[in-house]
Amino acid sequence: MNVLISGAGIGGLALAHWLGRHDIDATVVERAPALRPGGQAIDIRGAARTVVERMGILDAIRAKHTGTHGIMYVDRRGAPVARMSGEDFGDSGGVVAEIEILRDDLVRILHDAAPTAEYLFDDHITALHDGADGITATFHRAPPRTFDAVVGADGLRSGVRALAFRGARQPVRDLGMYVSYFPAHTSLDLAGWEVMYNLPAGNGVGGRVLLLYPVGNDGEVRAMFSWWAPALGHDRRDAAEQKALLAQVFADEGWEIPHLLDQMWRADDFYFSRSAATQLDHWSHGRATLLGDAAFAGSLGMGTSMAVVGAYVLAGELAAAPDPISAFRAYESGMRDYVTRNLKRPPGGDRGFAPASRAGIWMRNQVIRTMTKLPGKGALTGNLQAAANAITLNDYPVARDPMKTP
Structure with missing residues (x-):
């Protein structure tokens, strides 16, 4: 069997690893000219930890732990008003x-763990033709090739989904918030705390948030700016326009914001997006299926873990089933309840993240200060600990050592 994976992100690379373990040939096509750099800090939760342990990379992941151990909420002077430790609600x-x-x-760890895969960088799929003997992919650069299956692990606006699910209803649901982040430095001693500073509605938008995520102990941070607003019609490929929009939304605000915005203008690694969720009745069509955000975007803190778990299940079912279509049915059947549970919003929805008024910010902070002491406190975060573990992983037989080429 040979499988084409669109997207050299977390889901695609994890899938390439597991396909190699099952002696299935994997080809990964990636639009970028190399592995995409940058990005925010992400979590490995619940069942995903079992998967990366089975991959043999858990120690490598722990060695790259950012050192962050909780979140601290601060006021406009930077004074702490509430804290939540990473241990308050369980490790996940x-x-x-x-x-x-x-x-x-x-x-990088996942790429190193998939040495048997073939990689086509600086390329992408332009057409898919599903036939009796396989699915033929036409590429922007490489010559056409036929595969047994195609997997779209290519994100919220999946190209594979657009090609393979033509005529299906629009699966992307807008969640009403802009999110942007970039690397920066601060002179603050964050001491391993992620710091959240809320601002009320202003400058023509709703509630606003600055999150500072420490990376190590030398002042390096990821600065994440978020705000509620209707879609503002920005150009998704124009970073200068996006930076100008962010600067306008947070203009004339205090604390660390002016210093961070000054660094933003010089940042090459700059991410800007509008939050959204995917809603699909089925994740597969013919010999094509979807993985990660292409199929189930929109969780709070579980996107990476669901992609890793999904890669494990999908590869195992492709190895066990008599044909890809049967494998896709088993993959979705095994994953659907787990995904549905992890896509549920917490009590109160998302508005508690960025209240629109100072009174709302104050009230949210009071809730944070008391919730860690309440019985049944896990319910206040949507029982994320239980949801992260809400799948029983099959023990699929494998054929290869994870890190050795044939």
Whole structure:
């Protein structure tokens, strides 16, 4: 069997690893000219820890832990007003998980764990033709090739989904918030705390948030700016326009914001997006299926873990089933309840993240100060600890050592 994977991100690389373990040939096509650098800190939660342990990379991931151990809420002077430790809701249940790693560090570890895969960088799929003997992919650069199956692990706006699910209803649901982040430095001593500073509605938008995520102990941070607003019609490929929009939204605000915005203008690694969720009745069509955000975007803190778990299940079912279509049915059947549970929003929805008024910010902070002491406190975060473990992983027989080429 040979499988084409679109996207050299976390889901695609994890899938390439497991396909190699099952003696299935994997080809990964990636639009970028190399592994994509940068990105925020991400969590490895619940069942995903079992998967990376079975991959043989858990120690490598722990070695790259960012060192963050909780989240601290501050006022406009930077004074702490509330805290949540990473241990308050279980190792997978809090806003900050017990294992956190920068996205680009995890991507490199996963790439090194998939040495048998073929990689086509600086290319992408332009057409798919599903036939009796396989599915033929036409590429922008490489010559057409026929595969037994194609997997779209290519994100929220999946190209594979657009090609393979033509005529299906629009699966992307807008969640109403802009998110942007970039690397920066601060003179603050964060001492391993992720710091959240809330601002009320202003400058023409709703509630606003600055999150500072420490990376190590030398002042390096990931600065994440978020705000509620209707879609503002920005150009998704124009970083200068996006930076100008962010600067406008946070203009004339205090604390660390002016210093960070000054660094933003010089940042090459700059991410800007509008939050959204995917809603699909089925994740597969013919010999094509979807993985990660292409199929189930929109969770709070579980996107990476669901992609890793999904890669494990999908590869195992491709190895066990008589044909790809049967494997896709088993993959979705095994994953659907787990995904549905982890896509549920916490009590109160998302508005508690960025209240629109100072009174709302104050009230949210009071809730944070008391919730860690309440019985049944896990329910206040949507029982994330239980949801992260809400799947029984099959023990699929494998054929290869994870790190050795044939």
